[in-house]
Amino acid sequence: MTGNTFLTVKLLKLYCYRQEENDGDEVYMRYNDQRLWPKKEKYCKMDKGEVTINAKIKNIKNNEVLSIELWDYDVISRDDKLGLFTMLVDEKGGPFRTDMLADNEHGAKYSLEWEVS
Numbered sequence: 421m422t423g424n425t426f427l428t429v430k431l432l433k434l435y436c437y438r439q440e441e442n443d444g445d446e447v448y449m450r451y452n453d454q455r456l457w458p459k460k461e462k463y464c465k466m467d468k469g470e471v472t473i474n475a476k477i478k479n480i481k482n483n484e485v486l487s488i489e490l491w492d493y494d495v496i497s498r499d500d501k502l503g504l505f506t507m508l509v510d511e512k513g514g515p516f517r518t519d520m521l522a523d524n525e526h527g528a529k530y531s532l533e534w535e536v537s
Contacts, residue, residue: 425481425482426478426479426480426481427480427481427482427509427512427536427537428476428477428478428479428480428536428537429476429477429480429486429507429509429534429535429536430474430475430476430534430535430536430537431449431456431457431473431474431475431476431477431488431532431533431534432472432473432474432514432515432533432534432535433470433471433472433473433532433533434447434449434464434466434470434471434473434490434530434531434532434533435469435470435517435530435531435532435533436466436467436468436469436470436471436528436529436530437468437529437530437531438468438527438528438529439466439467439468439528440492440500440502440527440528441492444465444466444467445465445466445492445502445528446462446463446464446465446466446492446493446494447463447464447466447490447491447492447493447502447530448462448463448464448490448491448493449473449475449488449489449490449491450488450489450491451477451486451487451488451489456475456477456488457473457475459475462493463492463493480509480536481509482509482510483508483509483510484508484509485506485507485508485509486505486506486507486509487504487505487506488504488505488506488507488532489501489503489504489505490502490503490504490505490520490530492528501523502520502522502523502528502530503520503521503522503523503528503530504520504521504523505518505519505520505521505530505532506518506521507532507534509536511536512536512537513535513536514533514534514535514536515533515534515535516533516534516535516536517531517532517533517534518531518532518534519531520532
């Protein structure tokens with residue numbers, strides 16, 4: 421691919437294998453210090469299982485590394501950063517899957533499915 425090619429990353433699904441809180445997590449994603457997903461609600465309630473995302477990140481350079489943060493929304497205290505998804509965008513195709521690098525000791529385990537066009 422040429423160096424001037426811009427790509428689009430589409431986030432497809434978020435998988436929860438182990439939530440941080442017993443009654444489920446209230447998750448949202450941030451990219452470049454801005455909320456990426458969900459757009460209309462404050463958070464998405466997650467238990468073990470999966471949820472469809474359908475969010476896009478446009479104008480990504482070839483060989484760029486994306487870092488997407490997963491947060492847990494809290495009403496009373498500060499929101500908890502659950503972890504980080506890091507993806508090298510170096511080819512069109514997919515779907516690909518990236519595991520979250522946990523940012524805390526609470527043991528949440530998530531995976532993100534994505535593709536590149």
